[in-house]
Amino acid sequence: MIRVQREDFDLGAELRALSDGDHGIGGVASFVGLVRDMAAGENIGAMTLEHYPGMTEKMLGRIEAEALERWPLNASLIIHRYGRLEPGDQIVLVATASPHREAALESCHFLIDWLKTKAPFWKLEDTPDGGQWVDARDSDDEAAARWRKQADGS
Amino acid sequence: MIRVQREDFDLGAELRALSDGDHGIGGVASFVGLVRDMAAGENIGAMTLEHYPGMTEKMLGRIEAEALERWPLNASLIIHRYGRLEPGDQIVLVATASPHREAALESCHFLIDWLKTKAPFWKLEDTPDGGQWVDARDSDDEAAARWRKQADGS
């Protein structure tokens, strides 16, 4: 399931709902991204997440479909927020449920890595010098590329 | 933090507490193990988790210390239950919080893989033929060995 929303989410309730009633699930893996008050050495107060409505949902849906194809998952969930966020706020939740531990852990890792390079979101950080658009990191491309290599079997 | 307990735990509250007030945390990764009603093709009703009090805490503490040494973590948590558990019940929670996504995800994966081969717990499954001690799986040893190789740099 995909959700793109301005509102916060209840992590415990979301994770519970993911496995609720399905006793074939052996493990639930999750990752929650939070707003840090220190990015690349600069103190930031808050940030605003801009996104591309329509394409965002399309890309997240495709990323999720890819995970469901690669791993035996009983359920998956991606929630990504947009709008203004304060330090400590939840930005994103990725969660996967599977009969098997490895499938849950790997697919969760895959989802957040791919989302970081494919989902059209942009962070505008409040800094002492004003709003700064965050630069994409090469390390994110490398993290996503790792999964591409695995898919090629190389 | 390490907890070995008979009681259930509140997943949402535990994860919230892990990052609460620390705005240097950029990501929280977690894995929750659940009782499946189908293990190795056999329907099971419930299970009883036996453990070795004292050694369990010692091993979990050592596994956690190892993770804290290998990755830049702001917080970590391992909760493992023992006693009688029903299908759908939570067995174990592993969670890690870090400034960096990869560190949180990898250390969480590491903790559950190592715990599976080092922490002295044994599962007794209720089956139609009576109580059956679960056999250890080679795949668990392989999963743990992967992290050993990485540590050796080989």
Next chain:
Amino acid sequence: MKLLYFAWLKTKTGVSEETVSPPAEVETVADLLTWLKQRGPAFEDALADVEALRVAVNQEYAEMTDPVTAGDEVALFPPVTGG
């Protein structure tokens, strides 16, 4: 053709959304960018470094050589930084 600008593409051009009618010789993403750059210094500056740009045509990532046509929705933005 509908154009969308995000993040610093929006800030630099001062445009978030517009409808344009490029001439017939604009057949690819690359042609479109070349045409857009001629619209003034703000566009020339914003689109100067093609490597720093990502383009989506009808909400799909597109290459410089991909075609664009009159009914398309074309979005220009920097590499994504969500998650």
Next chain:
Amino acid sequence: MKLLYFAWLKTKTGVSEETVSPPAEVETVADLLTWLKQRGPAFEDALADVEALRVAVNQEYAEMTDPVTAGDEVALFPPVTGG
């Protein structure tokens, strides 16, 4: 010496905890297992396959060649299956 048995080691031997005084020639984990096997068919059966056994001395995983002494807590159990 305090002995602890877990999982099917406990089921097969019928013992969960006991205090024993092995003879002086029992110096290693292997010696201890050999001595325990002589205590009757239940022990002989439970300890038959050394590969299927794990041993902890004072709550640390131990090898067959590791020493055991009178004051030790020695635990016998199968490979762990928690998590």
